[in-house]
Every structure is written in structure tokens, then in C-alpha cells.
Amino acid sequence: xxxxxxxxxxxxxxxxxxxxxxxxxxxxxxxxxxxxxxxxxxxxxxxxxxxxxxxxxxxxxxxxxxxxxxxxxxxxxxxxxxxxxxxxxxxxxxxxxxxxxxxxxxxxxxxxxxxxxxxxxxxxxxxxxxxxxxxxxxxxxx
Amino acid sequence: xxxxxxxxxxxxxxxxxxxxxxxxxxxxxxxxxxxxxxxxxxxxxxxxxxxxxxxxxxxxxxxxxxxxxxxxxxxxxxxxxxxxxxxxxxxxxxxxxxxxxxxxxxxxxxxxxxxxxxxxxxxxxxxxxxxxxxxxxxxxxxxxxxxxxxxxxxxxxxxxxxxxxxxxxxxxxxxxxxxxxxxxxxxxxxxxxxxxxxxxxxxxxxxxxxxxxxxxxxxxxxxxxxxxxxxxxxxxxxxxxxxxxxxxxxxxxxxxxxxxxxxxxxxxxxxxxxxxxxxxxxxxxxxxxxxxxxxxxxxxxxxxxxxxxxxxxxxxxxxxxxxxxxxxxxxxxxxxxxxxxxxxxxxxxxxxxxxxxxxxxxxxxxxxxxxxxxxxxxxxxxxxxxxxxxxxxxxxxxxxxxxxxxxxxxxxxxxxxxxxxxxxxxxxxxxxxxxxxxxxxxxxxxxxxxxxxxxxxxxxxxxxxxxxxxxxxxxxxxxxxxxxxxxxxxxxxxxxxxxxxxxxxxxxxxxxxxxxxxxxxxxxxxxxxxxxxxxxxxxxxxxxxx
Numbered sequence: 001x002x003x004x005x006x007x008x009x010x011x012x013x014x015x016x017x018x019x020x021x022x023x024x025x026x027x028x029x030x031x032x033x034x035x036x037x038x039x040x041x042x043x044x045x046x047x048x049x050x051x052x053x054x055x056x057x058x059x060x061x062x063x064x065x066x067x068x069x070x071x072x073x074x075x076x077x078x079x080x081x082x083x084x085x086x087x088x089x090x091x092x093x094x095x096x097x098x099x100x101x102x103x104x105x106x107x108x109x110x111x112x113x114x115x116x117x118x119x120x121x122x123x124x125x126x127x128x129x130x131x132x133x134x135x136x137x138x139x140x141x142x
Numbered sequence: 143x144x145x146x147x148x149x150x151x152x153x154x155x156x157x158x159x160x161x162x163x164x165x166x167x168x169x170x171x172x173x174x175x176x177x178x179x180x181x182x183x184x185x186x187x188x189x190x191x192x193x194x195x196x197x198x199x200x201x202x203x204x205x206x207x208x209x210x211x212x213x214x215x216x217x218x219x220x221x222x223x224x225x226x227x228x229x230x231x232x233x234x235x236x237x238x239x240x241x242x243x244x245x246x247x248x249x250x251x252x253x254x255x256x257x258x259x260x261x262x263x264x265x266x267x268x269x270x271x272x273x274x275x276x277x278x279x280x281x282x283x284x285x286x287x288x289x290x291x292x293x294x295x296x297x298x299x300x301x302x303x304x305x306x307x308x309x310x311x312x313x314x315x316x317x318x319x320x321x322x323x324x325x326x327x328x329x330x331x332x333x334x335x336x337x338x339x340x341x342x343x344x345x346x347x348x349x350x351x352x353x354x355x356x357x358x359x360x361x362x363x364x365x366x367x368x369x370x371x372x373x374x375x376x377x378x379x380x381x382x383x384x385x386x387x388x389x390x391x392x393x394x395x396x397x398x399x400x401x402x403x404x405x406x407x408x409x410x411x412x413x414x415x416x417x418x419x420x421x422x423x424x425x426x427x428x429x430x431x432x433x434x435x436x437x438x439x440x441x442x443x444x445x446x447x448x449x450x451x452x453x454x455x456x457x458x459x460x461x462x463x464x465x466x467x468x469x470x471x472x473x474x475x476x477x478x479x480x481x482x483x484x485x486x487x488x489x490x491x492x493x494x495x496x497x498x499x500x501x502x503x504x505x506x507x508x509x510x511x512x513x514x515x516x517x518x519x520x521x522x523x524x525x526x527x528x529x530x531x532x533x534x535x536x537x538x539x540x541x542x543x544x545x546x547x548x549x550x551x552x553x554x555x556x557x558x559x560x561x562x563x564x565x566x567x568x569x570x571x572x573x574x575x576x577x578x579x580x581x582x583x584x585x586x587x588x589x590x591x592x593x594x595x596x597x598x599x600x601x602x603x604x605x606x607x608x609x610x611x612x613x614x615x616x617x618x619x620x621x622x623x624x625x626x627x628x629x630x631x632x633x634x635x636x637x638x639x640x641x642x643x644x645x646x647x648x649x650x651x652x653x654x655x656x657x658x659x660x661x662x663x664x665x666x667x668x669x670x671x672x673x674x675x676x677x678x679x680x681x682x683x684x685x686x687x688x
Contacts, residue, residue, distance in 0.1 A: 023245035023261050025334020028374045031574035032581055034688055048684045049334045050249065052257060074245055075500075075612070079260035103499050106604055124465050124594060124604055126585040127578075 011131070012041035014138050015065040019047040019056040021080040022072060029101060029123065030071035036127045037134070053080060057087035060096055066141050067097035067118075067134065077104055078111060085116045097137050101130070154600045162590040168422040169589075170377040172542050174535075183534040184541045191527040193447070194439075197432040197540065199486045200451035204527030205518075209237075210482075211489035212514045213290060213455070217242030217267035218501050219616035220623075221277035224267040228282065230504065234511055238320075239282075240290040240491060242266035243300070248335040250296050250672030253621050262617040265501075266292075269300070270620075271667045273627050275307045284308050288319035290365075290455070290489075295337040297324035298350045299671050301363070302658035309663070321362040321411060321455070324350060327388040330564045330682065332370040332573055337672060340561055342647075342679035344395045346654060351396060353655035355406050364392065365455065367413040373460040375577025378417070378426045379543060383550035384560075384569070385412060386433060391560045393442065403442040404449040411488075412454035416478040417462045421539055423478070424530060427454070427485030429543040456482045459493025465604035467593035471495035472509060479517045484530055490514060501610045567685030574688070624667075631665040639664040640674045647678040 018034045020027060027049060038044045045063050047056060060068050068088075072080055081100055088096055100112050101121035109120045118137045121130050167173045175182070189195075192202030201207055214236055217224045228239055243266040246258035252270050253262045262268055269275060284307070293300045301322045308318055326343040329336045336343070347364065354363035368385035376384065389410065397403055412430070416423050435450040444450060458478035463471040475492045482490050494502030494510040502510065518524055530536045554563055563569040583589040590596050643657040661671050 023249045023251070023257060023335075025245075025329070025332075026374075027334060028332075028574055028577035031688060032578045035574065035578055038688070044688070046686055046688055048686050050257070074261055075264045076260040083260070105500065105606060105609065107609065122465065122604065127581060128585065 010041045011037060011135055011138070014042045014067075014141075015045070015063060016042045016067050016069065016134075017045045017047065017056070017060050017063060017065045018069045018071065019051055019059075020049045020071055021051055021053055021056055021084060022074060022076050023050055024072055024074035024076070024102075025049055026073040027071070029073065030069070032127065033069060033071075033101065033121075033130060036131055040131050040135070053083035053087045056084055057091045057093065060088065061091045061093050065096065066138050067099065069099045069101060069134075072100065072102040072104075075103070077102060078108060078115070081112055081115050081117060097141075099134060099137075156598050156600055160587070160596065162587070162596050168378075168539075169417070169419050170379040170422060170543070170546065172379075172422075172539070172546065174539070178534040178538045180534055183537040186532065186537050189531070191531075194450060195432040195435040196451060197428050198528040198531045200431065200453060200488075202527070204486065205483070205524035206527075209518055209524060210487055211238040211288065211455075212236050212511065212518070213238040213240045213489050213491050214507065214511055215240040215242050215292065215457070215491050216502075216507070217244075218265075219263040219267065219613050220619055221267055221269065221274045223613060223616070225278050225280055225282075227504075227507075228278075231507070231511065232282075232287070234508065235515060236511060238288045238290065238489065240292065241269075241278075243291070243293055244268045245335070246270070247300075247668055248293060248295060250337050250668060252667050252669030253617070253624050255669060259617075262620050264612065268620045269303070270624060270669065271627055271665055272303055272306055272310075272662050273623070273665065275303050276310070279307060279311075284311055284313045285317040288321075290321040290323075292323050294323050294326055294329045294333065295335045295343075296668055296672060297322045297326075298346045298655065299658055299662075299668055301350055301354070302655060302662045305358070305659050306662035315357050316359055318358045319360045321365050322350070323367060323413065324364040325367045325388065325413075327391060327560060327564060328367050328370055328384070331384070331569045332374045336682045336684075338675065338679045339682045340565060342675075343682075344392075345650065347392060348395050348399055348401075349653045349655050351392075351406055351409065352399075352401060353653055355409055359409075362409055362411040364409075365411045365413045366392065369413050369415040369457055369460075371573055372415040372417070374573050375575075375580050376573055377576070378419070378422050379546045380550055380576070381414060382426055382430045382433070382543075383547045383554070385414070386430065386437065386547070387551050387554045387560045389434065390437065390441070393438070397442065403438065404444050404446045407438060407444060407449035408446075408451065412452060414454060414456050415460055416456050416458045416482045416485075417460075418474060418477060420477060420481045420484075421536065422543070423481040424485045425536060425539040425543050427487070428528075428536070428540045429547060430454070431486075433544055433547060453488045455489035455491070456485075456487045457491045457493065458482060459497055461498065463493060463495065463498035464591060464594045465499050465606070466598065466602050468495050468605060468607055470593045471498070472513065475510065476513050476517065479513055480521065480523060483517055483521075483523045486528060496607060496610070499604070500606060501612065503608050503610045505608055565685065567687035570685065571687050627665060627667075635664040636661075636666045636670070639666055640670060643671060644674050644678060647675050
């Protein structure tokens with residue numbers, strides 16, 4: 001895929017789950033990233049709104065995805081990431097990479113990374129950079 | 143209240159600033175000529191404010207009769223904390239309340255529900271039962287203040303709570319003023335707090351409108367909102383088109399039930415976003431007013447002019463605000479506020495500069511409020527009605543927008559109507575597509591966001607200024623209050639009222655409102671009422687179309 005003449009790493013063969021945990025109804029951020037990932041060659045599954053961490057972990061395992069992207073704009077990112085990581089652990093799926101995107105205050109970023117997020121994305125970042133970061137993290141995974 | 147420290151960390155500008163080009167088209171894609179001359183603009187010299195088709199305004203006297211309502215959206219944590227913020231805002235000169243509710247209350251979950259636990263009191267105040275309403279409005283005279291609730295999936299329940307509270311305060315219902323958003327159609331498309339499927343949701347909305355026309359004649363039982371689809375990504379033209387189409391869907395539903403359109407149309411109100419393109423925003427309001435009046439007259443034969451008045455509130459800010467260099471947002475909101483006033487809004491909410499990424503601090507909330515007072519009382523904009531009317535450009539652009547709006551409404555009709563576009567996920571996909579285009583244009587520097595994609599600083603990071611800290615004990619205290627309520631109330635009364643609600647829900651043609659009000663008086667909770675209704679109506683299944 002080419003964007004403004006710059007080649008982007010291909011995500012061909014990668015399976016990615018984009019999920020909306022909790023009650024937050026803002027879904028365009030999740031959908032923008034889902035569409036961009038699909039254009040970069042990934043197989044993208046989108047959960048839809050209002051999913052429990054337990055459901056998200058179950059779908060991630062059933063669909064055998066390489067990574068899970070959580071989109072949270074309600075301020076509940078710390079709790080919801082923690083719960084999702086616990087559910088993934090219970091499902092013996094700790095090898096799955098987890099990303100978090102949304103309205104994340106700068107002060108919370110380190111906490112999310114410590115809790116297991118590979119990267120944290122916010123609205124001021126370019127789509128291209130988000131996709132690149134995901135691709136780099138998935139490099140070498142089969 | 144401390145002023146955020148600025149001097150110490152002034153950053154270096156980017157070494158090579160790039161100058162953006164001036165676009166020839168509006169954000170909706172309308173090509174604008176360099177000069178608009180008299181022969182290009184439609185002649186509107188015979189039109190007057192306060193008269194059909196109301197392009198120049200719904201009231202003859204504009205803001206000289208009554209200024210717009212200054213109504214800041216606010217609510218967080220416990221009802222006690224929010225009550226305190228309301229008193230601060232009212233003491234500072236705010237003229238109406240606007241209640242922000244937390245997501246569990248909006249989606250119909252009580253604070254102890256597993257889906258609710260992480261979200262209790264986060265984006266708004268938790269209001270799961272009448273006892274919380276009693277605290278929230280403590281010391282506030284319901285007959286003297288108008289209150290707006292941004293509530294949709296559980297709107298009929300929150301309206302019932304407000305009526306039950308008025309009953310307890312001894313305030314006659316006919317004195318109540320305010321608004322419930324109660325616009326479920328756009329929730330399916332953009333905001334996401336739907337609960338029931340489309341059909342029973344439409345019934346509940348019709349129930350509340352019919353009940354309100356009879357019982358609370360000064361209250362707006364619906365605020366048909368384009369704001370959220372707009373903020374999500376669509377253009378100003380689409381914002382108006384989707385909103386008018388939704389509005390007509392509600393009118394159809396009530397008309398089908400045998401209500402006289404003229405009797406309820408004057409209680410319908412609308413709600414929009416104001417973004418940064420000043421003239422397009424002004425013209426979109428002028429266009430919306432005249433289209434709505436014409437559509438009601440043509441389709442339903444409404445002659446009564448008071449039923450054709452398109453009254454609307456606005457919010458300034460939202461996704462037009464940036465996390466980088468956030469103090470620039472104060473200027474943005476000021477310009478948007480001006481557009482809203484020039485466009486003739488009945489009520490205005492100005493976002494605080496930090497509102498796009500956190501609950502405003504008292505410091506930022508005060509600036510947002512002062513912005514409105516500056517526009518209202520210093521700028522002179524409120525002195526005469528529709529001050530831009532008759533400008534060649536404004537009349538030309540208004541006309542252009544009316545045509546484009548009708549074209550988009552035609553597309554929705556061709557698809558099979560609003561409900562079908564929602565059930566199929568067509569509108570949702572269209573919003574997502576637009577959102578992506580908007581974001582890509584920003585990334586590619588096709589659009590200009592000062593301090594974000596142009597004129598940035600070296601190594602710029604998001605900067606929140608003063609950080610708002612939610613009370614970490616709020617959720618705990620809300621749950622404690624909730625559990626005490628369950629012990630305190632009369633369980634038999636609750637059960638009986640819920641049973642009667644379920645019977646009412648099972649029968650089409652029975653108005654559910656009196657049953658909801660009985661439940662509220664018995665201290666049944668929002669979650670209990672929603673679970674009861676779900677037994678009869680089921681839940682909406684979200685179409686997952688990307």
C-alpha cells in the first residue's frame with residue numbers, strides 16, 4: 001500500500017481484532033484504524049460496541065488473532081486494559097499483542113504500557129504512524 | 143484555582159514552517175467564487191425574521207427579545223459533587239443547566255452491573271434512581287431554571303425521574319422547562335447509547351412526546367441532534383440532511399399514531415455542532431430553518447406558523463479542538479460561538495479548551511462561560527436579528543446548502559428511508575468513511591489545524607494544561623448509596639410498579655410514561671426499568687459493516 005508515495009509495511013496474513021470494551025459509544029476512531037489496517041492487507045475483525053473484556057478475549061482466541069486493539073474514549077482505559085489482560089491470561093493467550101487507542105492523558109501512558117500495552121495511540125497521531133507501529137510490533141510473528 | 147504555568151516552557155517553533163493554501167471550497171465541498179455579486183444571489187429582500195419560511199430567524203425580535211440560553215454541559219462523579227458545580231455555574235451567571243450523565247445511566251445499567259463498574263461516574267454524573275435526583279437538584283428551583291438532559295436510550299426514564307422530582311418538590315408540571323435529547327436514531331449511527339431495537343425505541347419516544355405535550359407544555363421532549371454525526375466525521379451539509387431526515391421519521395411515527403402534527407411540532411427542538419468554517423456554519427442554520435418549515439408545510443399541510451419554527455441549540459468545540467497547544471481552543475470556541483449567534487441559536491454550549499480530552503477544570507469551565515458572555519454582551523452581535531441577512535455571499539451560500547441538503551435527503555429516501563439505512567448499517571459506514579477522509583486530510587495537510595498539522599512546535603507533545611482529577615472515591619460512594627437505597631425502599635412497591643410497567647410495554651397503544659413515573663416514585667432504578675422493558679422488547683443488534 002502506498003500513502004503519499006511512502007510505502008507502508010504490509011500486514012498481509014496478519015489477523016487483528018479491533019474491540020470496543022466498556023460502554024463508550026465513540027466508534028469512529030476504532031473504525032478508521034480498522035479500515036486502514038484492512039487497506040494495509042490485514043484481516044480485520046471488529047467487535048462492535050459495548051463488549052466485556054471476557055468476550056473480547058474469547059473472540060481473540062477463537063479467531064486466532066495476532067493482536068488486539070482496544071479503543072476507549074470514556075476515561076476507563078486503565079481498568080478495561082487490566083481486565084482484558086487478565087482475561088487473555090486466563091485464556092492462555094498472553095502472546096497476543098495488545099494496543100490501546102483513545103482519549104488517553106499523557107500521564108496515563110506509562111501505566112498502560114506497564115499493564116501490558118505494546119503502544120498507546122491518540123487522535124493527534126497520523127494513521128500512517130499508527131499502522132507502522134502495529135506492523136513493526138507484529139514483525140516476525142507467524 | 144491556579145493558572146497553568148506557561149512562561150517556563152515556551153517551545154521552539156518548527157524550523158521550517160509551511161504556509162497552508164487557502165481552499166476554494168467549504169469543508170462540505172461547495173466551490174466558492176472569489177466574489178459573489180447581486181445577480182448571483184437569490185433575492186430575499188421580502189423575507190422577515192419571525193415569518194415563514196424563517197430563514198432569517200424564528201422570532202421577530204431575535205436576541206433583543208431574549209438572549210440565547212447559556213447552557214454549559216456539566217456533570218461528573220457523584221450527585222453531590224455535580225450539585226456543587228451547578229451552583230458554581232449558576233452563581234457565575236449561567237442561565238440553564240445541562241446534565242452530563244455517566245455511561246451506565248445512559249446505557250441502562252445500575253452501578254453494580256459488571257458492565258458498569260469501570261464507568262461509574264466517569265463521563266457524567268451517576269443517576270440511577272430518584273434519591274440521586276433529589277441530591278442533584280438540592281437547593282435548585284425547578285420552576286425557575288430550565289434543565290437539559292443529554293440522554294437517549296433511557297430518555298423516557300430520566301424524563302420520568304424529573305417529573306417525579308417535580309412532584310416531590312411540589313412544582314406544577316406545566317411550569318417545567320428544559321429538554322431531553324431523546325433522539326435514538328442518531329445513537330444508532332454515531333453516539334452508541336442505544337438499548338432497544340428501532341421499533342420499540344420509536345414507540346417510547348412517541349409516548350414521551352405525546353405525554354409531554356399534554357403534561358409539560360413548556361418542556362422540549364426531544365432534541366433531534368446532528369451534532370454527534372457531525373463531530374464523528376460528516377460534513378455540515380450531511381449533518382443537516384441526516385437530522386432533518388430523522389426529524390421527519392419521528393413526525394411520521396407520531397402522525398401514524400394519529401397525533402396532529404401541528405400540536406406537537408412546536409415542541410420539537412434540534413441540536414448541532416458548530417465547527418470552524420464561520421460562513422458555512424451560519425448558512426447551515428439559515429438553510430435548516432427554511433427547509434424544515436417548508437417540509438412540514440408541504441408534507442403535512444401544517445399552516446400554524448408556531449409549529450414551523452425550527453428552534454435549536456448548539457455545542458461549540460468538540461472534534462475541532464486539539465490536544466496540542468490547547469489554549470488555541472479558546473479562540474476556536476470564540477469564533478464558533480460567534481457563528482452560532484449569527485446563525486440564531488436558541489441555546490449555546492461552549493466547550494472548555496480542555497473538554498476534548500478531559501472533564502473541564504473550574505478554571506477552564508469559567509473561561510468557556512466568559513466566552514459566551516463576551517460574545518453576548520461585548521460584541522454587539524445580539525443587537526439585531528440575522529445581521530448577515532442580505533449579504534450576497536450569505537444568501538448565495540444558504541441557497542447552495544439548501545440544494546445540497548435536499549440532495550443528501552434524496553439519497554436516504556432512495557435507499558429506503560432512515561430506519562433502513564440504520565438497520566443495514568449504511569449510515570454508520572458512511573460516517574466512518576467520512577471520519578477517515580477527515581482524518582486523512584488532516585494527516586496529509588489538506589485541511590488546516592493550526593498547532594496540530596501546521597505551525598507546530600519542535601517535538602510537540604499533547605499538553606493538557608491543568609489536569610482534572612476525578613474523585614477516586616466517587617464510584618465507591620455511588621455504589622454504597624445505591625446499596626443503601628435497595629435496603630431502604632419498599633421492595634413490594636418496586637416489584638408491583640415494575641410488573642405494571644411490563645404489562646404496559648407489552649401493549650402497543652398504551653403510553654408507558656405514567657408507569658415509568660410510578661416506578662420512579664417507588665425508587666425503582668434505571669437498570670431495573672430497562673431490564674423490565676428488555677423482557678418485552680429485546681435489544682438492538684448492531685450491524686457490523688465496515
